[in-house]
Amino acid sequence: MPKVEINSVTCKACELCVSNCPKDVLALGSTSNPSGYHFAVVVNQDACIACKMCAVICPDGAIEIYK
Amino acid sequence: MEKIYSRTKGLQAPFTGGFCPGCFHGVISKSVAEVLEEMDLLDRAVCVIGVGCCCICSRYFDFDKMNAPHGRAPAVATGLKHGAPKDTVVFTYQGDGDLASIGIAEIMYAANRGENITIVFVNNSTYGMTGGQMAPTTLIGQKATTSPYGRNVAEHGYPMHMCEVLNQLGAPVFIERVSCDSPAGVLKAKKALQKGFQNQLDGKGFSFIELMSSCPTNWGMTPLESVAFMREHTLKEFEVKNFRDR
Numbered sequence: 001m002p003k004v005e006i007n008s009v010t011c012k013a014c015e016l017c018v019s020n021c022p023k024d025v026l027a028l029g030s031t032s033n034p035s036g037y038h039f040a041v042v043v044n045q046d047a048c049i050a051c052k053m054c055a056v057i058c059p060d061g062a063i064e065i066y067k
Numbered sequence: 068m069e070k071i072y073s074r075t076k077g078l079q080a081p082f083t084g085g086f087c088p089g090c091f092h093g094v095i096s097k098s099v100a101e102v103l104e105e106m107d108l109l110d111r112a113v114c115v116i117g118v119g120c121c122c123i124c125s126r127y128f129d130f131d132k133m134n135a136p137h138g139r140a141p142a143v144a145t146g147l148k149h150g151a152p153k154d155t156v157v158f159t160y161q162g163d164g165d166l167a168s169i170g171i172a173e174i175m176y177a178a179n180r181g182e183n184i185t186i187v188f189v190n191n192s193t194y195g196m197t198g199g200q201m202a203p204t205t206l207i208g209q210k211a212t213t214s215p216y217g218r219n220v221a222e223h224g225y226p227m228h229m230c231e232v233l234n235q236l237g238a239p240v241f242i243e244r245v246s247c248d249s250p251a252g253v254l255k256a257k258k259a260l261q262k263g264f265q266n267q268l269d270g271k272g273f274s275f276i277e278l279m280s281s282c283p284t285n286w287g288m289t290p291l292e293s294v295a296f297m298r299e300h301t302l303k304e305f306e307v308k309n310f311r312d313r
C-alpha cells in the first residue's frame with residue numbers, strides 16, 4: 001500500500017496538496033508546527049493511489065511518496 | 068517499499084522560511100531543479116538570478132548560481148555563456164518586474180541576438196518583493212499599491228505579453244507559456260523547461276519559457292483563492308500555448 005510522508009516542520013499549510021488530491025487522502029491538521037502553520041496530515045492513507053499529484057504541486061518539496 | 072517521489076537533489080535540504088505559503092515560485096523553482104536533475108545537468112548548470120522574489124531561489128537551488136543587477140540577467144548570462152566552458156548550461160530565472168520592466172532592453176537584445184541561453188520567466192503580474200506595485204503584466208482592473216483603483220488602460224496601458232512580443236523576432240527558437248496552477252500544468256511546464264535546456268545543449272539558440280504564477284501575499288488572497296483568480300482572470304489574459312518550436 002502506498003505511503004505519503006509530509007515534512008511537518010517545513011510544510012506551510014498552503015493546502016495545494018489537499019485540493020489536488022483526487023482521493024481526499026490529505027487535510028490540514030489542527031496542530032501547528034514551530035513556524036505556526038497547521039501542517040497537512042494524512043487522514044485516509046488507505047485511499048491513496050500513489051499518483052504523486054500532491055508531491056508534484058507542493059511548493060515546499062515537503063512531500064515524499066513510497067509504494 | 069520503494070520511494071517513488073523524493074525531494075530533488077537540485078534543492079538544498081528542507082528548511083523553514085523561503086517563499087510565502089502557496090507561492091508558485093516554490094513550485095517553479097522546484098520544477099527547474101527537478102528537470103536539471105533528470106537531465107543530469109546539476110553539475111554544469113548555472114542560474115543567473117534576477118532581482119525580486121526570484122532572489123529567494125538562492126536559498127533553494129543546490130547548483131551554481133549568481134545574482135545579476137535588476138533586469139540584467141540576460142546580459143550577465145550572455146557573458147557567462149560566452150566565457151564559460153562549452154558544456155555549461157546557462158539560464159536566467161526572472162520575474163515580470165525584472166524582465167519586462169527594468170530589464171526590457173536586455174531581454175529584447177539577448178533574444179534578438181539569438182543567444183544560446185534559456186530564460187525562465189516567472190509572471191505573477193505584480194512586483195512581489197517590493198510589496199505589490201503595478202507591473203507591466205498587471206491585468207486590466209487588477210489592483211496594486213500603485214494603482215489602488217485597478218489598472219486602467221487610459222492611464223497605464225495594456226498588460227504586456229512577453230511571449231507575443233518576443234515572437235516578433237527572428238532569432239528565438241523556442242517560446243512557450245505554461246501555467247503551474249495544477250499538477251498537470253506543472254508536468255507540462257517541466258516538459259517545456261526540458262525542451263529549453265535541450266535546445267541549449269544542441270546549440271540551437273534562445274529559448275524562452277514563461278511560467279504563469281501567483282503572489283498570494285500581495286494579491287491579498289489565500290493560496291487557493293489565488294489559484295482560482297489565476298484560472299478566472301490571469302490565464303484568460305495570458306493564453307497558455309506554444310508560440311514557437313524550431
Ligand SMILES: Cc1ncc(C[n+]2csc(CCOP(=O)(O)OP(=O)(O)O)c2C)c(N)n1
Nearest residue numbers: 118119120137162163164165193194195196
Ligand atoms: C536598480 C533597482 N531598482 C529597483 C529595485 C527594487 N526592486 C526590488 S525587487 C523589484 C521588483 C520585482 O518584481 P518582479 O520581478 O515581478 O519579481 P517578484 O518579486 O514578483 O517575483 C524592485 C523594483 C532594485 N532592487 N534595484
Ligand code: SF4
Nearest residue numbers: 021048049051052054
Ligand atoms: S499520491 Fe495521489 S492519492 Fe496519494 S495522497 Fe498524493 S495526491 Fe492523494
Ligand code: SF4
Nearest residue numbers: 011012014015017058
Ligand atoms: S502542498 Fe506542501 S506546503 Fe502546502 S500544505 Fe501540502 S505539504 Fe504543506
Ligand code: SF4
Nearest residue numbers: 087090120195282283
Ligand atoms: S511576496 Fe509574492 S512572489 Fe514573493 S514569495 Fe511572497 S507570494 Fe511569492
